[in-house]
Amino acid sequence: MEEMNDRPLTIIGGGIAGLSLGVGLRNAGVPVTIIEAATYPRHRVCGEFISGVSRDTLESLGVADLLDDAEVCRETAWHDASGPILRKTLPSPALGISRFRLDRRMVDRFRELGGELREGERYRENGPAPEGHLFATGRSRDAESPWLGLKGHLTDYPLGADLEMHLGDGGYIGLSRIEDGRVNACGLFRRRGDLHVQGSEALLAYLSACGLGKLSERLGRAGLDPESLTGVSAFQFGRQVKSEGGNVRLGDRFSIIGPFTGHGMSMAFQSAAIVLPLLRDYAKGGIGWDEVARQSDSLLSRSFRRRLGVSRLVHPFLTSDRGRRVMTILARRNWLPFSLLYRATR
Numbered sequence: 272m273e274e275m276n277d278r279p280l281t282i283i284g285g286g287i288a289g290l291s292l293g294v295g296l297r298n299a300g301v302p303v304t305i306i307e308a309a310t311y312p313r314h315r316v317c318g319e320f321i322s323g324v325s326r327d328t329l330e331s332l333g334v335a336d337l338l339d340d341a342e343v344c345r346e347t348a349w350h351d352a353s354g355p356i357l358r359k360t361l362p363s364p365a366l367g368i369s370r371f372r373l374d375r376r377m378v379d380r381f382r383e384l385g386g387e388l389r390e391g392e393r394y395r396e397n398g399p400a401p402e403g404h405l406f407a408t409g410r411s412r413d414a415e416s417p418w419l420g421l422k423g424h425l426t427d428y429p430l431g432a433d434l435e436m437h438l439g440d441g442g443y444i445g446l447s448r449i450e451d452g453r454v455n456a457c458g459l460f461r462r463r464g465d466l467h468v469q470g471s472e473a474l475l476a477y478l479s480a481c482g483l484g485k486l487s488e489r490l491g492r493a494g495l496d497p498e499s500l501t502g503v504s505a506f507q508f509g510r511q512v513k514s515e516g517g518n519v520r521l522g523d524r525f526s527i528i529g530p531f532t533g534h535g536m537s538m539a540f541q542s543a544a545i546v547l548p549l550l551r552d553y554a555k556g557g558i559g560w561d562e563v564a565r566q567s568d569s570l571l572s573r574s575f576r577r578r579l580g581v582s583r584l585v586h587p588f589l590t591s592d593r594g595r596r597v598m599t600i601l602a603r604r605n606w607l608p609f610s611l612l613y614r615a616t617r
């Protein structure tokens with residue numbers, strides 16, 4: 272299936288976007304190398320809740336079957352510090368699977384198909400990348416960012432719905448079903464200078480500081496797996512800073528949607544599926560690299576503009592005290608257009 276004369280491609284970053292694109296390109300016989308700074312398998316800060324990506328998109332990349340045994344999430348329940356505020360059936364079911372498992376499965380598939388993976392190697396960006404190199408490096412660093420993401424897996428937490436959302440002062444956490452009876456606990460918080468804690472203590476301390484002390488106590492008793500604990504800071508939401516001309520970017524490297532939507536991974540898969548035909552064409556000599564960069568930017572911008580806009584509007588409601596109070600009142604009175612917002616961010 273491999274064409275001797277195909278132009279080779281190098282993907283920098285082996286997360287959802289890079290790995291799924293790598294698999295898609297190998298399925299088309301294109302020679303591909305992925306350069307990944309970390310090693311596999313590993314835990315990552317992520318709610319591990321996949322919603323809004325179609326089976327067709329996953330099939331076009333050749334990764335749909337890797338999600339066949341994922342947990343199916345159908346119901347969500349929202350709470351604030353005083354108790355339940357909303358309970359809904361999701362407009363379309365979501366999938367739950369850990370990144371530890373999913374990334375490793377995609378790595379195995381990529382290698383089985385003859386892809387070259389260089390793990391533990393950081394690509395140094397220095398001006399425009401050479402032709403045929405594309406960036407799937409995830410969140411761009413922004414030291415000014417106020418956000419801190421914390422995640423861990425619970426081994427013994429009785430969920431009240433497939434996805435529980437808990438809203439606090441200056442932060443929120445989602446709890447959702449993943450494999451082997453585990454629950455993903457992933458929160459986004461405004462960073463605080465007064466909390467000098469690490470590991471599981473950090474997640475529990477941030478919850479308490481947000482006014483979610485009772486939940487923090489429950490999580491403390493629910494068996495937080497220390498291996499799964501991860502944290503991340505220094506990132507901003509929305510369209511990411513444009514890199515040097517001629518660069519092709521996808522996934523979070525292109526744009527970041529607010530994590531509460533549970534849609535970042537879907538956008539990473541979708542961006543890989545969108546650029547795949549352009550890259551196949553490039554590999555066969557049909558179009559030049561500048562044309563790939565121009566068309567991919569324009570296609571991704573058009574596909575994601577509406578959801579990023581809606582997410583930008585909703586985000587302050589979850590993360591500012593006043594916004595959250597409004598959201599809570601609307602939710603309690605059943606006035607929150609939940610299904611509309613869910614669809615508009617997809």
Ligand SMILES: Cc1cc2nc3c(=O)[nH]c(=O)nc-3n(C[C@H](O)[C@H](O)[C@H](O)COP(=O)(O)OP(=O)(O)OC[C@H]3O[C@@H](n4cnc5c(N)ncnc54)[C@H](O)[C@@H]3O)c2cc1C
Nearest residue numbers: 284286287288308318319320394408409420522523535536
């Ligand atoms: C708190 C939080 C919760 C979230 N919850 C959810 C959720 O529930 N559902 C959802 O769909 N999305 C969620 N997301 C978003 C989701 O994690 C991302 O949108 C998704 O991982 C993006 O995939 P990606 O491939 O673009 O980047 P990543 O998965 O981040 O992969 C990028 C890869 O590039 C590598 N890399 C970076 N720089 C270099 C370099 N110079 N050289 C080589 N390799 C490099 C990194 O090591 C990494 O492996 C959440 C995000 C946060 C912060």
